Amino acid sequence: MDLSTRLSYLFGTEEYVTMRRQLVLLRETFLNHNREQKVHPICSGSLGEGVAFPKSDDDLMFCPTDLRVVTTYREATEAPDVLMVPSEFSPGYCRLLDVRGSYPNHVLHSINEIPFVSSSLWKQQSAREGQYIHGPCHSGVIGSQEYDFAFCIPCYNWPDIANNWVIRDRSYDWPTNEMIQNIVRNGCHVVPIGDPDSPCYEHEWRISFSLAERTLMHSFNHTQFLVYNLLRLTLKRVIEKGIPNVFCSYFMKTTLFYIAEKTSIQFWQLHDLEVCFKTCLSVLYDYVDNVYCPNYxxxxYNMIKRKINHTNRHKILDNLRVLHTKGIVDIIHLSGESMCLSATLSPIIMEWKLDREFMFSYHLHFAYELKNPFDPYHLTICNIVRFI
Known part of the structure; x- marks a missing residue:
């Protein structure tokens, strides 16, 4: 069995991945079938991107339909509109100005008597029994499925700070102009988490491009998909064993985005999997060596400035050198992943997994479409401005 076939058995065949991606879109359509509902869920994270990784959390973003972030005062025409004020401390973060004084005091933080919607207070008000706050999310378990729910606010305009992404030169036409236009048209979201280095950390919000990232991930060919899973496997089963809580899969995704933009699609061929993977490790090595991993x-926005110090930097670099030398087969062995996992990707089991995930969405939908309009959780999530 050649390497690409083995990896497809481990991470998913091309057909299986296509089904997962179609399921994501079907699931989202199902969850948002009622246009009058006050919250629209968005499938994000690894499952939203079609990644079949063992024990992946179910990541959902919940976006209120009656709230929005605007980027200029002129656009703030509705009472709940909040103005995005870019952080003077941290690129990629912002504060949300309550333009018309519509938000309740217990989600506001005033700076020189100017009211801003506080991310930390927002999360506290959105909490539900059995959940705990994890970064910008509320985490918990439904049945046996772990989940991360982020209660965010949509911004239908593309933020000025990301304008250079739209216009920068791309020699290999990825992403395509059509993809870029579609991404810009869909805007972004803000999620309730600040930069820990900022003095306004508890009240800032992070600008999130989760929908854009999902679009980009869905455009990847199977080689790119396998390489991304290998990078995640390397992180979760090898690097984190010796150096926990430093890297995250988002760094791996960012690395892959940059390389995909700077290489021809002809570079990403199944027979060159080892070369593609080692190229990503080399770029990741440079990020760690320079202590600078730029947000895509x-x-x-340097995403690793707080993560890398003198001690762990050298340890990570040593790890990456060893991984680069050993190659993919040894990494799979080092990770402890058994090839018997291929049995979980048989056609019958695949069908069961897809059906199971869809049924989880079905139950989740009814868990959030609460019938009692005065249910306190319904008020908190669906009508946080009007009723709290």
Whole structure:
């Protein structure tokens, strides 16, 4: 069995991945079938991107339909509109100005008597029994499925700080102009988490491009998909064992985005999987060596500035050198992943997994379409401005 076939058995065949991606879109359509509902869920994270990784959380973003972020005062025409004020401390973060004084005091933080919607207070008000706050999310378990729910606010305009992403030169036409226009048209979201280095950390919001990232991930060919899974496997089963809580899969995704933009699609061929993977490791090595991993949409935002120190930097670099030398087969062995996992990707089991995920969405939908309009959780999530 050649390497690409083995990896397809481990991470998913091309047909299986296509089904997962179609399921994501079907699931989202199902969850948002009622146009009058006050919250629209968006499938995000690894499952939203079609990644079949063991024990992946179910990531959902919940976006209120009656709230929005605007980027200029002129656009703030509705009472709940909040103005995005870019952080003076951290690129990629912002504060949300309550333009018309519509928000309740217990989600506001005043700076020089100017009211801003506080991310930390927002999360506290959105919390539900059995959940705990994890970064910008509320985490918990439904049945046996772990989940991360982020209660965010949509911004239908593309933020100025990411304008250079739209116009920068791309020699290999990825992403395509059509993809870029579609991404810009869909805007972004803000999620309730600040930059820990900012003095306004508890009240800032992070600009999120989750929908854009999902669009980009869905455009990847199977080689790129396998390489991304290998990078995640390397992170979760090898690097994190010796150096926990430093890297995250988002760094791996960012690395892959930058390389995909700077290489021809002819580079990403199944027979060159080893070369593609080692190229990603080399770029990741440079990020760690320079202690600078630029955000894909906002390069001024260094995502590892707080993660890397003198001690762990050298340890990570040593790890990456060893991984680069050993190659893919040894990494799979080092990770402890058994090839018997291929049994979970048989056609019958695949069908069961897809059906199981769809049924989880079905139950989740009814869990959030609450019938009692005065249910306190319904008020908190669906009508946070009007009723809290």
């Amino acid at each position: 949409f906002i390069p001024e």
